Amino acid sequence: xxxxxxxxxxxxxxxxxxxxxxxxxxxxxxxxxxxxxxxxxxxxxxxxxxxxxxxxxxxxxxxxxxxxxxxxxxxxxxxxxxxxxxxxxxxxxxxxxxxxxxxxxxxxxxxxxxxxx
Amino acid sequence: xxxxxxxxxxxxxxxxxxxxxxxxxxxxxxxxxxxxxxxxxxxxxxxxxxxxxxxxxxxxxxxxxxxxxxxxxxxxxxxxxxxxxxxxxxxxxxxxxxxxxxxxxxxxxxxxxxx
Numbered sequence: 001x002x003x004x005x006x007x008x009x010x011x012x013x014x015x016x017x018x019x020x021x022x023x024x025x026x027x028x029x030x031x032x033x034x035x036x037x038x039x040x041x042x043x044x045x046x047x048x049x050x051x052x053x054x055x056x057x058x059x060x061x062x063x064x065x066x067x068x069x070x071x072x073x074x075x076x077x078x079x080x081x082x083x084x085x086x087x088x089x090x091x092x093x094x095x096x097x098x099x100x101x102x103x104x105x106x107x108x109x110x111x112x113x114x115x116x117x
Numbered sequence: 118x119x120x121x122x123x124x125x126x127x128x129x130x131x132x133x134x135x136x137x138x139x140x141x142x143x144x145x146x147x148x149x150x151x152x153x154x155x156x157x158x159x160x161x162x163x164x165x166x167x168x169x170x171x172x173x174x175x176x177x178x179x180x181x182x183x184x185x186x187x188x189x190x191x192x193x194x195x196x197x198x199x200x201x202x203x204x205x206x207x208x209x210x211x212x213x214x215x216x217x218x219x220x221x222x223x224x225x226x227x228x229x230x231x232x
Binding site for chain 1 (some may be wrong): 153161162166207219221222223
């Protein structure tokens with residue numbers, strides 16, 4: 001199956017710094033990628049839809065100035081957590097849709113665990 | 118708006134026993150339904166999906182799920198559980214919007230397998 005890779009898989013940062021997480025589709029082109037956030041022992045909450053070459057669409061309640069999303073190419077989307085605070089600590093997961101593959105199927109990255117001290 | 122309910126937060130079964138994980142959904146049209154499995158600290162792996170057609174769907178690792186429109190359910194089953202099946206299982210319903218897939222996830226069911 002198609003592979004989606006996230007980097008870094010694990011990051012610790014100081015409060016007030018910014019952290020960038022990359023999501024790459026390794027063997028397919030993804031015009032649309034999705035960013036999810038997962039709190040411990042909870043479900044995944046969709047944060048935003050990332051569209052190649054255009055602005056991301058954020059879900060209600062998600063601060064777009066805090067969670068910057070860039071989808072510069074058909075294989076790469078980045079999520080930047082700006083001025084991170086401890087409450088931003090979470091597991092962030094991206095997914096991508098293979099436009100040429102089975103309709104509706106999303107492939108998920110391995111996730112990136114962010115810990116803000 | 119779509120929603121998914123997984124009534125069981127935790128389930129414990131003995132290895133070799135059968136398994137059924139419940140999922141109920143709410144969606145205004147014909148739903149696209151998915152089951153994903155997540156091991157600790159890992160991303161999600163697709164077990165199976167339902168878009169249309171046969172309501173009994175076969176997936177990977179010996180899992181199957183049955184779509185029951187009258188009950189708004191999409192329960193996941195496995196006839197004989199293996200210890201390696203211990204993980205978190207998520208049911209999701211999808212909406213296709215402008216070429217993208219917006220998935221809404223249930224809260225998950227943690228499966229523990231006793232040897």
